[in-house]
Amino acid sequence: MENNCMGACESHEHKQGELSRKAVLGGLAAILTGIGLTTLGDTAAEAATSYNTKIKATAIPQGSAKTVTVAGKSILITRPAASTYRAFKRTCTHKPKALRTTLRSGFIYCPEHGQDFDPNTGAPTGFANETNKPLTKYSTKIKNGYIYVTI
Ligand code: FES
Secondary structure, eight states, X not given: OOOOSTTOOSXXXXXXXXXXXXXXXXXXXXXXXXXXXXXXXXXHHHHHHEEEEEEEGGGSOTTOEEXXXXXXXXXXXXXXXXXXXXXXXXXXXXXXXXXXXXXXXXXEEOTTTOOEEOXXXXXXXXXXXXXXXXXXXXXXXXXXXXXXXXX
C-alpha cells in the first residue's frame, strides 16, 4: 500500500530519516557558522547545550571573576562590564595548565609562566608573550537572574 500521508498521520511508523532535535540543531549550527551566520549558529547551538551555572549574576561583582564546574569542565566566568558576562575554559592556551580562579590586577592570569588574558575577549595581552592564542570562549546568557553557559 502506498504511503501518501507525508508523515502527518499516526497510522504509519516514520522512523526512517528521523533525526534528533539535537543532531538537527548541531548540523544547522555548523552550516550557519560555515557560511558566516554565527549569530544564528550560536542560537542553534545554545538550544542544544546551554547549562545553568547556578551562579546568580549579582554574585560576580563588575571587574571580577568566579570559577565553576559545568558539565565536568572548569569554567572561568568574568564580568568585565556591568551587564557583560564572559565564560572561558579555565585552561591556558600555551600549555594545558589551569588558570587562576580569580583575576589578577583585572586580568585572567596563568601562574605557570605569567601570561595575562583579557577578561572580555580572552585574548592574550602579550605581557608575557607565552602564547598568541586566545582562551576558549563560551557564550553566556542571563535567565531568571542566573548565568547560563553554552558548551
Ligand atoms: S602555561 Fe600558561 S603561560 Fe605558559
